[in-house]
Amino acid sequence: MKIQPVQGTRDFYPDKMRWRNWLFDACRQVSQLYGYEEFDGPFVEYLDLYAAKSGEELVNEQTYIFESRGGEKLAIRPEMTPTLARMVAARQNELRKPIRWFTIPNIWRYERPQRGRKREFYQYNIDLLGVESIEAEAEVLSVVVDIMRALGLEKGEFVIRVNNRYYLEDLLRKLEIDIDKKDAVFREIDRVEKLKPEAFRTNLETVGLSADQITALDSALRQKNFGDFPALKSLWEKFEQYGISDYVEFDPSIVRGLLYYTGTVFEVWDPTKKFNRAIMGGGRYDNLITSLGxxxxxxxxxxxxxxxxxxxxxxxxxxxxxxxxxDAYVAYYSAGEKATAIKIAADLRKSGLRTELNILDNSLDKQLKAANNSGARYAIIVAPDELQRGEVNVKNLRQREQKSVKLADLGEALKG
RNA sequence: GUGCCCAUAGCUCAACUGGUUAGAGCACUGGUCUGUGGAACCAGGGGUUGUGGGUUCAAGUCCCAUUGGGCACCCCA
Known part of the structure; x- marks a missing residue:
C-alpha cells in the first residue's frame, strides 16, 4: 500500500528543515533584538473565535472545521491574530505594556494549492499592542525590514506598500460616494491592479457609482501622494527617523481583506511583481481586543x-x-581501534564538537567517503601505528591536509 | 469551489501514429585501489509506468474515476 501525502501539506526532509530553521532563526533573532517575546497558543480554537471578526470567506470556506467528541464546533487556526487577541484579553491587566509579541505558528487553510500557497504553512506574526500613535506601525515595519535584510533582501528587492483605510473613507466622502457602499467599493479597490480597467469600471457601476465618480476614483488611486492626510504624514516622518523610508511607498489601492483592520494597512511585495500576491500583510486593528471582551x-x-x-x-x-x-567524523582502521574511536568521539562531543562516529565496520576508503558526505570539517582517523605513539590522524577535509596529533591536543587541533 | 494542464527508477527526462523482457544521464552500491575521500574506467541494484477500473489480440501510450502536483479565477500568507 502506498499512501501519498495529504493535499497541500508539507514534508520537511532534513535538507528542507535546515532552510526552515534558518528562516525561523532569522525571525527570532531580529524580533528579540527589538525586545519582542515569543508566544504560542493551541492550534484548535472554538469556531466562534473566528466567526466574530475574520473575513467571511476565510471562516466559511477556508477553515478546517470539525466537531469534537463532545459536540463542540472547533476550528484549526486559519490565522493567529484571534488567538493572540483572546490571550491578551484574558490577562489584559497583568501583562506588561506595551505588549511586544511574536510567534511562528503552523496555520491551515482549505484552499486549492498553487505556487506560494499551500494548505499548511508556517506564519511569522509580529504584534505590538497598547500603542495608540503611529509610531507602532513604524517600529513593526522596522522589524520587518530588518528581517528581510537578514534573509538577504536589500533595498529595491522588496517594497512595503502602505495605506490607511481612513484615507480611503475620506476619499469616498470627497467623491460623495455613499458610505453604505464602502465594503463593495473597497473590494474593487483592493483588486484594481488585477482587474482590467473596463472590468473595474463595470464592477463599480454595478455597485452603483456614477461614471464621474468612477473616473475620479480611478485617478485618485493612481495618485502616489497622500497630500496632507495627517496620519500618513506623521507616519512618513517616523519612517524617516527609523531609517526605513527607502523601503516603503504609499499606495491608495491597498485595502486588505480581513474585517478587523482599522486605519493603517500594509503589504510587502516583490517589486518585479512576478509573484502577483502580497508576501506579507498587516495593519492596525484597534477594536479586536474589545470585540473579544x-x-x-x-x-x-x-x-x-x-x-x-x-x-x-x-x-x-x-x-x-x-x-x-x-565538526568531526571519526573513522578507524579496523575493529581493533573501535573502542578507542568511541571514546574519542565521546570526548569531542563533551567539548561541544558535533561529532559523527563511523558505525559500520567498513574499509577506510568507504569511511573517508562517508566523512566527506557527512559535511564534517575534519576526519579523525584512528589507526594502530599512530595510536601506539598516543596520536591520531586529523585530516582537514576541505583543504585535504593531514597531520598526526597527540590525543591530548585533539580538541585544540579541531578548534581552528 | 470553477476551468485548464501534468503524473514514467531517489532526481531530470526518453519510449514512432497503442505492438516484442520500459531506456539514458545524475545519484546510489560494488570493483580496479585490503592505511586514506571528491577524478576516471568497469559492473550492479532499483520501476506491477501515482492508484483503481474499462476499451483492445495488445496500453506507459486511448476512455472513466480517484489521489497528488501546477496555472488562472476566487481568496489570501
Missing amino acids: GQPLPAVGIAFSDVTIEEMLAQQGKMPELPREI
Whole structure:
C-alpha cells in the first residue's frame, strides 16, 4: 500500500528543515533584538473565535472545521491574530505594556494549492499592542525590514506598500460616494491592479457609482501622494527617523481583506511583481481586543508565511545554500581501534564538537567517503601505528591536509 | 469551489501514429585501489509506468474515476 501525502501539506526532509530553521532563526533573532517575546497558543480554537471578526470567506470556506467528541464546533487556526487577541484579553491587566509579541505558528487553510500557497504553512506574526500613535506601525515595519535584510533582501528587492483605510473613507466622502457602499467599493479597490480597467469600471457601476465618480476614483488611486492626510504624514516622518523610508511607498489601492483592520494597512511585495500576491500583510486593528471582551487596546501587526517568503527568495535567486555541517567524523582502521574511536568521539562531543562516529565496520576508503558526505570539517582517523605513539590522524577535509596529533591536543587541533 | 494542464527508477527526462523482457544521464552500491575521500574506467541494484477500473489480440501510450502536483479565477500568507 502506498499512501501519498495529504493535499497541500508539507514534508520537511532534513535538507528542507535546515532552510526552515534558518528562516525561523532569522525571525527570532531580529524580533528579540527589538525586545519582542515569543508566544504560542493551541492550534484548535472554538469556531466562534473566528466567526466574530475574520473575513467571511476565510471562516466559511477556508477553515478546517470539525466537531469534537463532545459536540463542540472547533476550528484549526486559519490565522493567529484571534488567538493572540483572546490571550491578551484574558490577562489584559497583568501583562506588561506595551505588549511586544511574536510567534511562528503552523496555520491551515482549505484552499486549492498553487505556487506560494499551500494548505499548511508556517506564519511569522509580529504584534505590538497598547500603542495608540503611529509610531507602532513604524517600529513593526522596522522589524520587518530588518528581517528581510537578514534573509538577504536589500533595498529595491522588496517594497512595503502602505495605506490607511481612513484615507480611503475620506476619499469616498470627497467623491460623495455613499458610505453604505464602502465594503463593495473597497473590494474593487483592493483588486484594481488585477482587474482590467473596463472590468473595474463595470464592477463599480454595478455597485452603483456614477461614471464621474468612477473616473475620479480611478485617478485618485493612481495618485502616489497622500497630500496632507495627517496620519500618513506623521507616519512618513517616523519612517524617516527609523531609517526605513527607502523601503516603503504609499499606495491608495491597498485595502486588505480581513474585517478587523482599522486605519493603517500594509503589504510587502516583490517589486518585479512576478509573484502577483502580497508576501506579507498587516495593519492596525484597534477594536479586536474589545470585540473579544477585553478593554480597549490599540494594536498593530503583520504576518508572512514560509511559503510566500520562499517564493520571493527563489524568484530573486536568493535561496541560501545550506549544506549539512558537522565538526568531526571519526573513522578507524579496523575493529581493533573501535573502542578507542568511541571514546574519542565521546570526548569531542563533551567539548561541544558535533561529532559523527563511523558505525559500520567498513574499509577506510568507504569511511573517508562517508566523512566527506557527512559535511564534517575534519576526519579523525584512528589507526594502530599512530595510536601506539598516543596520536591520531586529523585530516582537514576541505583543504585535504593531514597531520598526526597527540590525543591530548585533539580538541585544540579541531578548534581552528 | 470553477476551468485548464501534468503524473514514467531517489532526481531530470526518453519510449514512432497503442505492438516484442520500459531506456539514458545524475545519484546510489560494488570493483580496479585490503592505511586514506571528491577524478576516471568497469559492473550492479532499483520501476506491477501515482492508484483503481474499462476499451483492445495488445496500453506507459486511448476512455472513466480517484489521489497528488501546477496555472488562472476566487481568496489570501
